[in-house]
Amino acid sequence: MAARRLPQRLRVFLADGRVHEFLWYCVPGIxxxxxLRAAFMASMPFGYYHPDTHDFLTTVYSLVIRHHWTIHxxxxxxxxxxxxxxxxxxAPALIVIPLAQHLRGLLMVLFVGALARLWFIRWRWxxxxxxxxxxxxxxxxxxxxxxMSESGFVFCAVMLALAGSVFARWPARLTYGFLLGAMVxxxxxxxEGNLWQGTGVLLVLIVYGRQWRREWRKILGTGLVALGxxxxxxxxxxxxxxxxxxxxxxxxxxxxxxxFGPYILPTxxxxxxxxxxRVADDVVKASRPIQAxxxxxxxxxxxxKLGLPFTRKQKKAGADEAVSGTEDDELPGVDLRHxxxxxxxxxxxxxxxxxxxxxxxxxxxxxxxxARLRDDPGGRIEDYTFHHKQAVSLIGNANISQxxxxxxxxxxxDTPEQAQAFVDGHYDLMRVRWFNDLEAGWQSAVNxxxxxxxxxxxxxxxxxxxxxxxxxMLGAAVALGRPGRSRRFxxxxxxxxxxxxxxxxxxxxxxxRHRFVWEPFWLLYGFFLLDSVVVxxxxxxxxxxxxxxxxxxxxxxxxxx
Numbered sequence: 140m141a142a143r144r145l146p147q148r149l150r151v152f153l154a155d156g157r158v159h160e161f162l163w164y165c166v167p168g169i170x171x172x173x174x175l176r177a178a179f180m181a182s183m184p185f186g187y188y189h190p191d192t193h194d195f196l197t198t199v200y201s202l203v204i205r206h207h208w209t210i211h212x213x214x215x216x217x218x219x220x221x222x223x224x225x226x227x228x229x230a231p232a233l234i235v236i237p238l239a240q241h242l243r244g245l246l247m248v249l250f251v252g253a254l255a256r257l258w259f260i261r262w263r264w265x266x267x268x269x270x271x272x273x274x275x276x277x278x279x280x281x282x283x284x285x286x287m288s289e290s291g292f293v294f295c296a297v298m299l300a301l302a303g304s305v306f307a308r309w310p311a312r313l314t315y316g317f318l319l320g321a322m323v324x325x326x327x328x329x330x331e332g333n334l335w336q337g338t339g340v341l342l343v344l345i346v347y348g349r350q351w352r353r354e355w356r357k358i359l360g361t362g363l364v365a366l367g368x369x370x371x372x373x374x375x376x377x378x379x380x381x382x383x384x385x386x387x388x389x390x391x392x393x394x395x396x397x398x399f400g401p402y403i404l405p406t407x408x409x410x411x412x413x414x415x416x417r418v419a420d421d422v423v424k425a426s427r428p429i430q431a432x433x434x435x436x437x438x439x440x441x442x443x444k445l446g447l448p449f450t451r452k453q454k455k456a457g458a459d460e461a462v463s464g465t466e467d468d469e470l471p472g473v474d475l476r477h478x479x480x481x482x483x484x485x486x487x488x489x490x491x492x493x494x495x496x497x498x499x500x501x502x503x504x505x506x507x508x509x510a511r512l513r514d515d516p517g518g519r520i521e522d523y524t525f526h527h528k529q530a531v532s533l534i535g536n537a538n539i540s541q542x543x544x545x546x547x548x549x550x551x552x553d554t555p556e557q558a559q560a561f562v563d564g565h566y567d568l569m570r571v572r573w574f575n576d577l578e579a580g581w582q583s584a585v586n587x588x589x590x591x592x593x594x595x596x597x598x599x600x601x602x603x604x605x606x607x608x609x610x611x612m613l614g615a616a617v618a619l620g621r622p623g624r625s626r627r628f629x630x631x632x633x634x635x636x637x638x639x640x641x642x643x644x645x646x647x648x649x650x651x652r653h654r655f656v657w658e659p660f661w662l663l664y665g666f667f668l669l670d671s672v673v674v675x676x677x678x679x680x681x682x683x684x685x686x687x688x689x690x691x692x693x694x695x696x697x698x699x700x
Contacts, residue, residue: 296335299324
C-alpha cells in the first residue's frame with residue numbers, strides 16, 4: 140500500500156515550495172562541484188588505477204573468464220558489483236568508472252545540503268558555504284577519480300546520515316525502508332561499514348523503544364539486517380590486522396594459545412620498543428613475522444588447544460554416564476595455516492591482549508589518529524604515482540590485466556612496455572596542476588591553526604589536533620544535547636561513529652585514507668557548532684527578549700514522503 144502511494148507522495152513532495160527553495164540554495168554548491176569534476180574529466184579522462192584496484196576487479200575477471208562468482212577476501216561486494224556494470228558500455232572502464240563516481244559525488248553534495256536543511260535552524264545562512272566546500276574537497280575529488288571503494292563508502296555514509304535524519308523526524312514505513320537500504324549499502328561498501336550499521340539499530344531502538352510491543356517487528360528486522368550484512372561481508376584479514384596493531388600488548392603466555400609465548404615474544408618485544416619510540420605505519424610489516432610465528436607454532440603443536448569449544452565425549456558400552464576422553468582427545472585439531480583459522484586465532488589473541496591493557500587502548504587509538512592528521516586523506520597527482528607506480532599496478536596481476544586490459548583501457552595491457560606506453564600517453568600531469576594547487580591550498584587552510592605538538596618520545600613529536608577537526612568534534616558533542624527533532628538521530632549517529640572510529644584506528648595501519656570517510660562530517664558538524672552559537676546569541680540578545688519573539692524558531696518543514 141505504501142509503495143502504491145509513493146508516486147503520489149513524491150509528486151506532492153516535489154511540488155512543495157519549501158523543497159524548491161532548498162534546491163535553489165543548493166545550486167551554487169552543485170555548480171562548483173560540476174565545474175571541478177568536469178575539469179577533472181577533461182584534464183584526465185582516465186581514472187587512477189590504484190595498486191589495490193585488482194582486488195575489486197577480481198569479480199569481473201572471475202565472471203568473464205571462469206564464469207564463477209567471486210569476491211576478493213579483502214573486499215565487500217558493493218564496489219565489485221558496480222565495477223562489473225562499468226564493463227557493459229562500449230567504452231573503457233577507466234573512463235566509465237570515474238565518470239560515474241563523479242556524478243555520484245554531485246548527488247552527495249545535494250545530500251550534504253539536505254542534512255544542513257534538516258539539522259540547522261539558520262540553515263539559509265550556512266547551506267551555500269557548506270555545500271560549496273563539500274563540493275570542492277580535494278580528497279573527495281581524488282578518490283572519485285580513483286578505482287577504489289573510498290568514494291562509494293563516503294557516499295553511503297552520508298546517505299545513511301540522511302536516511303537516519305529523515306527517519307528520526309518522520310518515522311514511517313517508507314523512511315524505515317530508506318534507513319534499512321542505507322544500512323545495507325554502507326555495510327556492503329567497505330568492511331568497516333558494518334560498524335556504521337549501529338546507527339540504524341540504535342536509532343530504531345530510540346524511536347520505537349517506548350512502543351516496542353507494537354513495533355517489535357521493525358526492531359527485530361533492523362537487528363536481523365545488521366547481523367545478516369555482518370555475516371556476508373566478513374573479510375579474511377581483519378583478525379590478523381587487529382592483532383598486528385596490538386601485538387605489543389601480548390602477555391608473556393597467551394591463554395588462548397598455550398605455549399605460543401616463545402614464538403611471539405621476539406616480535407612483541409621488537410614492536411613494543413618501536414612503537415614506544417614513534418607512532419609508526421608498521422601494521423602490515425608486523426603481520427609477516429606474526430604469520431611466521433603462528434605457522435611455526437602450528438607445526439610444532441598441530442593439536443594445540445586454542446580455547447575453541449570442542450571436546451569429544453565417549454560413552455562406555457552399556458553405561459548411562461558420559462566420560463571424558465583422553466587428554467589428547469580434548470584438544471581440538473586446528474590448522475593455523477588455513478586463512479579462516481588464522482584470522483580467528485589472531486582475533487582471539489588480540490581480544491586477550493586488549494583485556495590485559497584495557498586502559499591503554501583509547502590513548503593508543505588516539506595517538507594513531509593524530510599521527511597523520513595533517514596529511515591529506517586523498518592525495519596529490521604526482522609523476523611517480525601516476526606514471527611509474529600506476530604502470531606497475533596495471534600489470535600487477537597478469538591474469539586480470541591480460542584478460543581485461545582492452546576493456547579496461549581500450550588497448551592491450553599484456554606487457555610492462557604496453558602498460559607504460561598507455562600511462563605515458565593518457566596521463567598528462569601538466570593539465571591537472573590546478574588540482575594540486577587546490578589540494579595544497581586546502582591542506583594549508585586546514586592545518587594552519589592547530590593545538591601545540593607534544594613530545595611522544597625523545598626523537599618524535601606527536602602533531603597537535605587541528606582547529607578544523609576540533610570544531611567538528613565539538614559540533615558533534617553539542618549535537619548530542621541540543622534540543623530539536625534531529626537530536627534523536629545524533630544520539631544514535633555520534634556514539635556509533637565514534638566507536639567505529641576507535642575500532643578502525645585501533646586496527647588499521649596509520650594511513651590517512653582510513654579517516655577519509657569522516658571528511659564531509661567535519662564540515663557538517665563544524666557548521667552545526669556555528670549554527671548553535673548563532674542561535675544561542677540570538678536567544679540571548681536584548682532585542683529578542685524584549686520582543687518576546689522566538690527568532691531562532693525553525694522554519695516549517697517540507698512535507699515528508
